[in-house]
Amino acid sequence: METQSVLSDLNPAQKEAVTTVEGPLLVFAGAGSGKTRVITHRIAYLLYEIGIPPDNILAVTFTNKAAREMQTRLLRLAPPDREASDRSVFFATYHRFCAWLLRAYGQVVGVQKHFTIFDDADSVHLIRQILKSFNLDSGLYRPAAIAAMIDRAKNDLRSPADLQSQADGPVQKAAAKVFPEYDRRLREMNALDFSDLLVFAVKLLDTSPALLRQMQEKFAYILVDEYQDTNIAQYSLLRKLAAHGNLCVVGDDDQAIYSWRGADIRNILSFEKDFPNARVVKLEENYRSTQGILDIAYQVIRHNRDRADKRLQATRHSGQAPMVYTAADGYDEAAFVARQVRELSSEWAYSDMAVFYRMTAQSRLIEEEFLARAIPYVVVSGVGFYERREVKDLLAYLRVIANPADDAAFTRILNVPKRGIGESTAALLRESARSAGCSQLDILARFDSIDVSPAVKKRLHELHDLLTDLRNSSASLSVEEILRRIVSVTDFFAYLEKTDPAGFDERAANVQELYTVAQEFARRSGGSDQTASVTGFVEELSLLTDADRLDPDADRVSLMTLHAAKGLEFSAVFLIGLEEGSLPHASAFESQSELEEERRLCYVGITRAKDRLFLSHACSRRIYGESRDDIRASRFLEEAGLPEGEPARRVSSDPTGSIRSGGSDRIERMALDEETAAYGVSPGDRIRHPVFGAGVLLRISGRAENATAMVRFDRVGKKRLRLANARLSRLDE
DNA sequence: CCACTGCCGATTTTT
DNA sequence: TCGGCAGTGG
Numbered sequence: 001m002e003t004q005s006v007l008s009d010l011n012p013a014q015k016e017a018v019t020t021v022e023g024p025l026l027v028f029a030g031a032g033s034g035k036t037r038v039i040t041h042r043i044a045y046l047l048y049e050i051g052i053p054p055d056n057i058l059a060v061t062f063t064n065k066a067a068r069e070m071q072t073r074l075l076r077l078a079p080p081d082r083e084a085s086d087r088s089v090f091f092a093t094y095h096r097f098c099a100w101l102l103r104a105y106g107q108v109v110g111v112q113k114h115f116t117i118f119d120d121a122d123s124v125h126l127i128r129q130i131l132k133s134f135n136l137d138s139g140l141y142r143p144a145a146i147a148a149m150i151d152r153a154k155n156d157l158r159s160p161a162d163l164q165s166q167a168d169g170p171v172q173k174a175a176a177k178v179f180p181e182y183d184r185r186l187r188e189m190n191a192l193d194f195s196d197l198l199v200f201a202v203k204l205l206d207t208s209p210a211l212l213r214q215m216q217e218k219f220a221y222i223l224v225d226e227y228q229d230t231n232i233a234q235y236s237l238l239r240k241l242a243a244h245g246n247l248c249v250v251g252d253d254d255q256a257i258y259s260w261r262g263a264d265i266r267n268i269l270s271f272e273k274d275f276p277n278a279r280v281v282k283l284e285e286n287y288r289s290t291q292g293i294l295d296i297a298y299q300v301i302r303h304n305r306d307r308a309d310k311r312l313q314a315t316r317h318s319g320q321a322p323m324v325y326t327a328a329d330g331y332d333e334a335a336f337v338a339r340q341v342r343e344l345s346s347e348w349a350y351s352d353m354a355v356f357y358r359m360t361a362q363s364r365l366i367e368e369e370f371l372a373r374a375i376p377y378v379v380v381s382g383v384g385f386y387e388r389r390e391v392k393d394l395l396a397y398l399r400v401i402a403n404p405a406d407d408a409a410f411t412r413i414l415n416v417p418k419r420g421i422g423e424s425t426a427a428l429l430r431e432s433a434r435s436a437g438c439s440q441l442d443i444l445a446r447f448d449s450i451d452v453s454p455a456v457k458k459r460l461h462e463l464h465d466l467l468t469d470l471r472n473s474s475a476s477l478s479v480e481e482i483l484r485r486i487v488s489v490t491d492f493f494a495y496l497e498k499t500d501p502a503g504f505d506e507r508a509a510n511v512q513e514l515y516t517v518a519q520e521f522a523r524r525s526g527g528s529d530q531t532a533s534v535t536g537f538v539e540e541l542s543l544l545t546d547a548d549r550l551d552p553d554a555d556r557v558s559l560m561t562l563h564a565a566k567g568l569e570f571s572a573v574f575l576i577g578l579e580e581g582s583l584p585h586a587s588a589f590e591s592q593s594e595l596e597e598e599r600r601l602c603y604v605g606i607t608r609a610k611d612r613l614f615l616s617h618a619c620s621r622r623i624y625g626e627s628r629d630d631i632r633a634s635r636f637l638e639e640a641g642l643p644e645g646e647p648a649r650r651v652s653s654d655p656t657g658s659i660r661s662g663g664s665d666r667i668e669r670m671a672l673d674e675e676t677a678a679y680g681v682s683p684g685d686r687i688r689h690p691v692f693g694a695g696v697l698l699r700i701s702g703r704a705e706n707a708t709a710m711v712r713f714d715r716v717g718k719k720r721l722r723l724a725n726a727r728l729s730r731l732d733e
Numbered sequence: 734c735c736a737c738t739g740c741c742g743a744t745t746t747t748t
Numbered sequence: 749t750c751g752g753c754a755g756t757g758g
Binding site for chain 1: 749750751753754
Binding site: 061062063064065066093094095096117119120139142194195197198226229257258260261263358359360361381415418420422423542543544545561562563564566567582585586587588597601623624 | 734740741742743744745746747748
């Protein structure tokens, strides 16, 4: 009976993938072929048919979202009495798994228990400081570029010395020079960046054979999702853990789109070589898309040379043919998308539709058009909740509490809220810490011996007391209570009010939201050791992304980059900007392998569509403020055998004039700054202008008296106006 | 410590 | 075009 539920409804290939339990297994899971099903059913099979204890199973994913989804779906397969035990199957991202391992055993390789995880912004910030201390011009050597190189080296398990010897070109040389210093400072701060989590986990398992053996025994069965995106460090980790050979990897080389992050497609293509007895199963039955959509996808992807041969077969009826729209320009393209969305909305919910593009900036015209027509949408990703200033500030307090050596966090809160400690004092603390070989917080503890004015000394004293008090009280408080305490003792709300009066409501709401997140964390972890729970909370936040908190129930069209689209599906998909230079991106023109990755991006986009697919491109476009009308259609359209149409005429859009837009909501569109409050209007509003009449406010840019509004008027079309001068009034809806 | 200005640069960003 | 920065001046 149980076999029934675990194996029923699986096709033969899926069944083979689920029941081939011993030995290495590579599952090529084409788009829409039931990949997640296979993984979850396989785990269920291991648990309920083979009788493997749940804590012997490790399932590795790339995103928290994927981990969560698998966990939920596994629970649905559980016999009623087994639910509880299923929870001890270890679902984790690589990074979370490594963080777990290092918290428990990291001391062996010099990682302190309460280490902090640096996010990209922290890293870049640190690198900027180092460049400065080396007198390297941060204009010439862009910190983000250096950070990327170092990150890449780590993901390749290359040491600073390796980078040094391979460095070619001035920027790489600079990166090679910064690398060891960057690492040194991280160690000093008891901090690890994202890739360090992997690097040190590998190092730990290398250093301690006993621990490795223990882990191999514990995780006797390992499953890996999205194997095509594995980088060298991750691969190395897997090889060590899965020396027993019970490794099941699931992936699709055609959907490898993260090589620029160090992912190496060869990991999946040479799995059979690396694990000699590997069984290979190909899932080529597609349950998602119509045949017409799959045909186009195949026509595109077959142009890649570096791929395993396979072709998806539709299990669904043929459906409506995909279409290409050749737009006069970007506005026309946006209008086309909006019109179609409106039309399709009689058949599908907005949340069944999505617009994909190559670059984040490409969302803008679509957003404006959707705002103008009151089409509800959500931009997936964008400025994340966890990147918001107020959230990072409060997080920095927690970081200092959990890890007093975290100088980066300390620097962040040193003068936040403003307490009259300026750059010169900050530099002094930095320097003293440097020469004394201790943390800046340690220096603060000895403020008496610091050579500063009495006034500054007093402020340092107060800061020290404040932090000491917080740290002491943290032992007996929940994370939420600690947060509330930080907010109250620093008078945080007053600080928000003062520095950003217009954005106050927004920011205050974010602080509230953070309380809620802390509450939920406490409920989940049911913690005992408080320091551990602060550490745990900070870790959780560091490893979360904004996508983890999007509300899936809201009825909105999703706007996202092609990278963000992987793993999702929609009834109707719009893939816009299919132009040479955009998709494929210009930077890929010179390289065969990069072009192939662009092609895979295109493929990923196409295969997200269940029923309707719209591909569009424009003949003329504004690029970096310059109008260009020599834009050529993407080669991928030609490869797909899709003729471009006659350039469409500019269509003047009919303003719908109705209700407030859907775009703006707390999480995703928080960019409405001071101006919104100052002038009482925000994007999406129906407004009236004394001369031009009624229209829709599309966008606000610039600040203070330079702030300009982009308005689409019903009668006279689009105009830019200075907010300070234009007397815009909001029309009630 | 801030507000202003002028310059540069501009893919993608699972963690 | 536009946003993020470093450098400047009050």
